[in-house]
Amino acid sequence: MREFDTGATRDTDVGKNDYEGFFSPLVVKRFGDYMTKHRKQADGKLRSADNWQKGIPKDAYIKSAWRHFLDWWMEHRNIPSREGLEDALCALMFNIMGYLYEVLKTKQEDSRPFIEKGECKKSHPEFINVDCDLGYACDACPYNKGDK
DSSP states (O other), X not given: XXXXXXXXXXXXXXXXXXXXXXXXXXXXXXHHHHHHHTTBOXXXXXXXXXXXXXXXXXXXXXXXXXXXXXXXHHHHTTOOOSSOHHHHHHHHHHHHHHHHHHHHHHHHHHTSOBOOTTHHHHHOGGGTTOOOOOOBOOTTSTTOOSOO
């Protein structure tokens, strides 16, 4: 238990993630600027900020990461790259985060009980016209109201 000079108390923070310490606001801001810059698609439309969470194959992430790693390496050796050091690092962060997201998403899906496609609709007929390709009982699924 922690007690502050004001008399307020809080549970201990020992063993809890310290996100404020793990991340730098300078890096998070620069990464956000990079991501905003790359939201514009070839057709001129803006993709949603979380578009990548719809799923990108791990092969696409690893191939892109190698290209951006090469840019980083070139910049490290004082050889101009196609995008510059900061963009190369931000692109690597994006690809690594996306790859890790796919790994964690698969791990999470694999730990959920498998249900036959459409099985959840039997319990929730109000969603009968909604198509679901997941095949997993998922907390994010509108059919799953926590009453598995």
